[in-house]
Amino acid sequence: EDKVVQSPLSLVVHEGDTVTLNCSYEVTNFRSLLWYKQEKKAPTFLFMLTSSGIEKKSGRLSSILDKKELFSILNITATQTGDSAIYLCAVGMGAGGTSYGKLTFGQGTILTVHP
Amino acid sequence: KAGVTQTPRYLIKTRGQQVTLSCSPISGHRSVSWYQQTPGQGLQFLFEYFSETQRNKGNFPGRFSGRQFSNSRSEMNVSTLELGDSALYLCASSLTGLHNQRGEQFFGPGTRLTVL
Numbered sequence: 740e741d742k743v744v745q746s747p748l749s750l751v752v753h754e755g756d757t758v759t760l761n762c763s764y765e766v767t768n769f770r771s772l773l774w775y776k777q778e779k780k781a782p783t784f785l786f787m788l789t790s791s792g793i794e795k796k797s798g799r800l801s802s803i804l805d806k807k808e809l810f811s812i813l814n815i816t817a818t819q820t821g822d823s824a825i826y827l828c829a830v831g832m833g834a835g836g837t838s839y840g841k842l843t844f845g846q847g848t849i850l851t852v853h854p
Numbered sequence: 855k856a857g858v859t860q861t862p863r864y865l866i867k868t869r870g871q872q873v874t875l876s877c878s879p880i881s882g883h884r885s886v887s888w889y890q891q892t893p894g895q896g897l898q899f900l901f902e903y904f905s906e907t908q909r910n911k912g913n914f915p916g917r918f919s920g921r922q923f924s925n926s927r928s929e930m931n932v933s934t935l936e937l938g939d940s941a942l943y944l945c946a947s948s949l950t951g952l953h954n955q956r957g958e959q960f961f962g963p964g965t966r967l968t969v970l
Contacts, residue, residue, distance in 0.1 A: 782961050829897075842946075844898070847896060
């Protein structure tokens, strides 16, 4: 059974701290790993990773994938209260034209940033 | 470019009724996926449509069905509603799926379904 596991499940930090969120996976026909941020609405896309070892960066957020060890991390530096949200990791699978539009999600990490 | 839109945004139904939810993808996107989000189970994949064909299906009972029209708009239907169907139903669109670098999915605001 395909499985995506995130840790920690919740995290409380203060503004300015750096956080690392983890996502490990066991899936068949791995195609990509995606990170989303969800506040009180629909998830918003952060990153899509398909290749090992290549860091993707957007402002204070960065992410990297390790396809050998089957995990990804999402780093947020100099956290702000606006970073408070649920961070979701999802894995896309696909082989031979199947599973392309299907994402398997982890449980999410609830990040709370205090001023 | 307009984002993914879903209607209605909120819906209250009673057990045994049926419901139809609608999703309009981003213009030019041909893949539409549906997800159910609940506090207990998180986000779970329902099905995906591409060019009017169901390309993949999650582990949900046959009461959950969907379709896609030639303009890529999609509907999902839930028949014989149960209390456990109360959830946020999210639709996501992407250009062609996840098989290329531009395959990331973009989510709509969701339809909050409450079954009484």
